[in-house]
Every structure is written in C-alpha cells, then in structure tokens.
Amino acid sequence: MSPPHLHWTGTGLSHQGMVRTSNQDAFAVDNDQGLWIVADGMGGYTGGQVASALATTAILAHLQTVSLPATQETDQHAHVTGTLSQAIATAKTAIQDRIAKEPELRNMGTTVVTAWLLPHPIPSMAIAHVGDSRAYRIRGRQLEPITTDHSLVQQLVAEGHITPDQAHDHPKRNVITRALGLAFPSIPDVTIHPLEPEDIFLLCTDGLTKMLSEQDILTVILDSIKTPEKACQHLIDRTNTAGGLDNTTALLITPSHPTTS
Numbered sequence: 119m120s121p122p123h124l125h126w127t128g129t130g131l132s133h134q135g136m137v138r139t140s141n142q143d144a145f146a147v148d149n150d151q152g153l154w155i156v157a158d159g160m161g162g163y164t165g166g167q168v169a170s171a172l173a174t175t176a177i178l179a180h181l182q183t184v185s186l187p188a189t190q191e192t193d194q195h196a197h198v199t200g201t202l203s204q205a206i207a208t209a210k211t212a213i214q215d216r217i218a219k220e221p222e223l224r225n226m227g228t229t230v231v232t233a234w235l236l237p238h239p240i241p242s243m244a245i246a247h248v249g250d251s252r253a254y255r256i257r258g259r260q261l262e263p264i265t266t267d268h269s270l271v272q273q274l275v276a277e278g279h280i281t282p283d284q285a286h287d288h289p290k291r292n293v294i295t296r297a298l299g300l301a302f303p304s305i306p307d308v309t310i311h312p313l314e315p316e317d318i319f320l321l322c323t324d325g326l327t328k329m330l331s332e333q334d335i336l337t338v339i340l341d342s343i344k345t346p347e348k349a350c351q352h353l354i355d356r357t358n359t360a361g362g363l364d365n366t367t368a369l370l371i372t373p374s375h376p377t378t379s
C-alpha cells in the first residue's frame with residue numbers, strides 16, 4: 119500500500135505580552151520541508167533575543183540540508199534522533215561562538231521545541247525539545263502533552279514532592295534544567311509520533327502554558343481550527359487578557375490535505 123498523500127501546514131504567531139518590553143521568543147516555519155521550531159530565549163535584554171534567533175536559524179538550516187534515507191522503521195528512531203540531536207548541537211555551537219565574540223552575552227540561552235514531518239516509512243511527526251517549551255497533539259478533540267518539561271518543578275512532580283497543581287503556582291516554576299546555553303545540559307528528548315490524518319500539533323512557549331489552562335487552550339483552538347492564523351491570534355489575545363506576563367508564541371500545525379470528515 120502506498121503512503122497516503124498527507125500534508126501539514128504550520129502557522130505561528132508571537133507577541134511580547136503585556137509586561138515585557140521585548141520579545142525574546144522566536145519561531146521558524148518551513149512548510150515545504152515540514153519543519154517547525156519554537157524557541158524561548160533568556161539572559162538579559164539583548165541576549166535572549168539573540169539566542170532564540172540563533173537557535174531557530176541554525177536548527178532550520180541544518181535540517182533543511184539533510185535528507186532522510188528510506189530506512190526501515192526499526193532504524194528510523196536512531197537515525198532521526200541522531201539528526202535532530204546534531205541540529206540542536208549546531209544551535210548550541212552557534213550560541214557558544216557568539217558568546218566567544220561578545221562575552222557580555224554569556225548568560226544567554228534558549229529553550230527549543232522542533233517538529234519534523236517524516237513522510238516515510240510511516241507518516242510521522244518527530245518532536246525534539248530542550249527546556250520548557252512544549253509540544254501538544256490534538257487528536258479526537260483531546261489535547262495531549264507530548265513533551266515533558268526539563269524544569270525543576272517537573273522534576274519535583276516526577277519525584278512525588280509536589281502535585282501538578284502545585285507546580286503550576288510554584289515560586290520556582292520558571293527554573294529550567296536544560297537549555298541551549300553555557301550553564302545548562304542541552305541534550306534533547308526526541309519522540310516520533312505516527313500520524314493520523316486529522317492530527318493537529320501545537321508548539322508553544324511557557325508564556326502560553328503558564329497563563330492558560332490546557333482546557334482553555336484546547337477550546338480556543340477548536341473554536342477557530344478552520345483558520346489556524348485566527349486560532350493563534352485568539353490564543354495570544356486570551357493570554358494577554360489573562361495578564362500576558364511573559365512573551366507568548368503559539369505555532370499550530372494543521373492538516374492541509376483533503377480532510378475525511
């Protein structure tokens with residue numbers, strides 16, 4: 119059976135929010151190659167913007183040059199993990215090189231979450247992330263987190279010290295344990311998700327997930343899903359209405375093949 123002709127298109131939007139004076143988030147979209155990236159920079163007024171821009175640019179450039187061999191399914195995970203890890207290592211190197219030239223940027227760093235559409239052998243979405251920028255999948259009108267934050271509160275939840283509800287309001291909820299920067303480990307987690315034709319993915323920064331509940335995020339997306347740019351705008355609007363304490367980026371990846379519903 120030949121694989122169905124399935125296509126997905128990404129639409130992203132970023133906003134500085136209601137409190138911050140600059141936007142240190144960045145995102146990148148290559149719908150032709152099925153590549154989507156969101157990054158959340160940190161480390162001073164200039165540094166965060168530089169780090170997130172360097173990371174999205176480097177990861178996109180790296181993945182645009184690789185072509186996946188038609189490997190067997192059993193080989194795919196190792197190959198994809200290796201390729202995405204290389205792309206993220208390239209981004210870390212770009213940040214380190216910039217710090218070597220401009221030492222005043224030494225505290226800069228960034229999270230990153232990348233989605234990569236793999237057409238073969240089974241149409242799948244590979245997700246790699248470092249830090250607390252997230253990927254969600256919407257399937258059957260349910261929002262499922264498919265990344266686990268590299269953060270202190272996530273670690274405390276995993277070890278049973280606090281509940282997920284306590285994590286949401288925890289004073290140290292902004293402390294991340296991995297990032298692309300000098301002071302952090304930068305190893306990504308990579309997962310591969312076989313696609314169903316109606317699957318939707320959301321990549322976002324913590325500016326969204328700390329201001330809105332997952333139920334609110336799902337409701338806003340489903341209300342406008344036929345026009346993803348409006349759905350992104352509504353997510354930003356809702357976040358800013360809720361206070362907009364941080365920069366917010368939302369990138370929706372939606373089916374652009376003829377739907378079966």
Ligand code: CA
Pocket residue numbers: 158323324325364365
């Ligand atoms: Ca943020």
